[in-house]
Amino acid sequence: MINEPEMHPVTEELNESEILESDGMDSVSEVIPPRPKRRRPRKYKFVAGLLSVLIPGTGHLYLGLLRKGISLIFIILLDIAALLYFSSIGMQINVPLLILLALLIPVLYFYNVFDVLQTSDRILNLLNHNGAKDEDGVDSNLNSASPVSKRRSLVSEPGISFGLLLLFGGALLFLFRQKPVWLQFYIEIYSGVTVAGVLICIGVLLGAREIVQRINKRRGSGNLNIFRIGRFTAVLLLISVGVLQLIDWKDHTENMLLLLKWWPVVPVLWGIEYLLMYFSTRRAGSGTSLAGKKFRLDVGGVISAIVISASVFIVVEQEHYIHLWNRVNLNLTAAAVDYAQATGNKYQKPTLIVPVELKSAKLTIEAINGDILLHRAPVEDIEIVATVWVDQLEGVMAEAISEQSFVEVTEGSNIKITPKGKSYGESGKRQPRIDMDILIPEDRRFNLQVRTMNGGITLQNVEAIKDISLETGNGELILHKVYGDITGKTLNGGVRVRDVQGSVDLSTSGGDMNAWDVIGPLKLSTAVGNVAAVNSGGTADIFSKNGNLTVTEARMKVHAESLNGSINVRSSQIGGDWDIYSAVGDLDLFLPLDGSYSVEGSSGYGDISSDIPELFIDKKTLSGKVGTGEYKLHLEGNSNLNVRKY
Template sequence: MNSEQQDESVMQPKPPVIPPRQKKRPRKRKFIAGLLAAVIPGSGHLYFGLLRKGISFLFIILLDIAAMLYFSSLGMQINVPLLILLALLIPAVYFYNVFDALQSADRILRLPEESEPELPLTAGKTARRRAWISEPGIAFGLMLLFGGVLMFLFRQKPFWLQYTIENYAGAAVAGVLILGGLWLGGREIAKGMLVRNSGERRPRRVGRYTAAAVLAAVGILLLLDWVNGTDSMLLLLKWWPLIPVLWGVEYLLISLISHRRGNITKAPRPRMDLRGLLSAIVLGASVFIVAEQAHYLHLWNKVSLNLTAAAVDYGEAEGNRYEKAPLIVPVELNTSKITVDGINGDILIHRAAVEDIEITATVWVDQLEGAQAEAVSEQSFVQVEEGPTIKITPQYKTYGDSGKRQPRMDLDISLPEDRRFNLDIRTMNGGITLQNVEAIKDIALETGNGELILHRIFGNVKGKTLNGAVRARTVQGGVDLSTGGGSMDAWDVAGALKLSTVVGNISATGSGDEVSLSSKNGNLTVDGVRAKLHAESLNGTINVRSEAVGGDWEVYSAVGDINLYLPAEANYTMAGSSGYGNINSEISGLMIDKKTISGEIGTGEYKVHVEGNSSLIVKEY
């Protein structure tokens, strides 16, 4: 090529370079993210590429459901506040998932407008996005690891896990709270030192040290209760006002330090860490409610008393004790009923070697001393109306600042051994005990707060207590008892037995007639049922053992295992199902088909209907 051709090639313009056309990604919508998060938790985050956040929300809900099923289906004592908190966690996580999905979508959609429009999605923009939209880091892996292990154990239900929870859960939770409080406080101190050394203008957060103190204090009190068997956690009811005090002290100190630094380095003003402090308070309150279940059940039942009981200030069985002389009540030939209507005090009724009814009253006067206490005792007495119905009514001299405090009056009533009476016994605050009592027909019992104890009774008994345990042993007649909160036990009841409780376990042994047991939150144990059976528990395990089937059975547990020990040779037809659990049987005549069990043993005269949602196990008695 000569020089002229080279010059022409140099002078000719080069064709323009056309960059490759980039496909425009469709713009994502905030509305769609919110809709997806509302339908399936976590899906709104996945829609915007926040994979770890989306998986975390869904995994937490699944783990919470697994924990609810585990704690409500075991034979351990059911903790109602724990189940309530686990149930409330689901809507809390759900609505926070929707809220966070909308907030994250709004930040992501605003991010391109605040960055350089001509720059591609570079590492700098990615780092900026991570600063704007925080996602879990190593915590995500730890959550999957430990959460997955817990879900596996909840499903397998090993015995050692139940034993560990029942005996060491308090120590474990206390340790976590104490370590969490120390870590939170130490982390804030370390951050403050780094900021001061580096000269960085970062605002201090007010509330972190108070949150650390709350967590550590709750953990220490819980640990003391676990070690010593005390109720130190109840001190939180008196000490909780110290939280705003600590918060105020922290605010003043940090403001003073920041003001001094601001004069030198123009440091920003401190900001409130309301989210961190509220999280610590809610966590501490949740631990307190779960750990002190019995205390709050007692308070709830006290609130549940009727208006008459609510207006009374009950004296306790302490202080000054005065035993009055026995009161003799003549018994006429036509006397057939005894009624006792008390307000505050235990009532004991028993047969003794007496000709007439003898009443011994013991008066307790607390909060007063000397002549004042003695005057209250003298003016408190037992009023009796004689006739076909003997009415026994304690009369109380009120005292105290409010003028409504009732002295406690315990009654010991002895009945003649050769007479029978129908009984109607009531008290607002106190237990009722019947020993070796024979009624003409009926016995009625009612107390607002106290135990019901029956031993060697003849007659049909019907009674209730709002808060107290129930015991019935050797009753010749029917028994119909209920309690709002307390365990119930019955042995050798000849007639129909009906026991009902809202919170508590029920046990029935050796009943000869129809048995009906119902508990909203508690385990049911039946041993030796010979006739018709109805056993129902919403949250609790049901165990039934019997050498015979002499009537129709209805057994239902919404959340809890069902264990039946049935005779191999009897006359019944089995029809059972389990919604989510396994079904096993040792009796060859029963067939298992997926989630149902059926079969006919002998003539199939009686029906055994079993329904539940956890494991159903049928074994040979």
């Protein structure tokens, strides 16, 4: 029998030192194989894009970008909740705000698809690059930056903003669903200052962050080697818009309209910032802290600041640019409507009582066809007496049109009065004429906005809180004993203003304009018609393309200009500079002998005459000084120039 070799338990006979001295480590490594590295499942760009198209945000979740995906989903839900809230509450709806909220949904949707496709490319390229091995089978990226740090540098996700979004966004989402009364009150009263504060805070934080980063770069402690050109331009824009909005909210001014005039400053500031950085880096030598630094245009930051500023302007100043649009399309709308005249059948509606609340501060009237008369009376609430005129119809048919015509009223902080006429006629576009006599309580004042396409507007013994806006397509503007700052326009009609305390800015395309006893700046402009201003207590600015101008007793600054018409200015005292020009027409001025002014006048083709001893005529010019010459009188024309004693 063959003897089998004996098996000895090596582990029991060998001591620890013997095991260490032997090749035990090699045997152990052979017996226990290394644990295989767990590989992440491969991500597919097509799947990520498809998920984003179907449900926004899910593509980012598929790629492992949980915070970005959740943020997109949450922002869309918050935007929908805000859209539903602002369209359902009882206060005056801000149409531009609803439009912006509605447009934000497709913008977020397409950004979600675009971003997930771009992010997929970066992640897949990074994984492919990290998976490369050298000849010994070792990852070639182990000696460089870690894949995690590279991934973070290529794929950005929100940091602390994610938590703030969930916190404040969730609170807003809850409030939008509950609709508390105090939230509506807060939005109506304090939304302006809130937006201003947010813009200023964002601008200050971004500016401070950029300054700190640049200081760290100069000290050599910064990680980035790139300066962003345009960041300070964006910061200044946000802060400027916030400050203007804060001033408007506090003082009830309209400084935000300055953005329409000063917006070209944005590229100027951007250009200055670019040039400063360009020359500073060129001057930097090899041993300076700016050596090796690069800079790039912060296009995203500047565009974002412009979009935010424009959105705030559109929402806050909706009445002004809507007014500009109304001026453009008023002729087109008026041409498409057929107006009934104040003839034929006349029906008087029962008096309509409109309760006046404590918070009521504005009265808006939007009419189509008919005269509008507003005046104060000993009444407790607003009373409306409407008279309906129906021509071209008789009997029952005319009465039916009258019954279907009424005045619609919306109560609240902004009382809105809108006549609703029943269209009739062969074309179906003829509007019955609805004249309105509106009585306002004597102890209440309102800001007024009155607009009609066809008909005159008359204000008598009316006091506004501050502003009065008037507009008619075809009709006169008549104001008597009015308190407030007035702006108005008529396309075809005259203007008569008497005894107004406040500024007046009125214009017409065709019609005479007359103003008496206006205490405040006066501005009258007509394309075709004569203009006369008597006893203006403030600056007088009158203009006519084809008409004569007359200014009597102008106590302050005067600017009068006529392209085709004579100008006659007379005053017993001079209290401001005068600038008078007539392209075609005589200039006749009557000046006091005991004033303090200097005169510089010229006439291109006419004669010059003067009976004031201190004024001298030299060919086609007139010059001289009366008293100390404090105020400057500049006279220019192409016809006769006559200066007489007053």
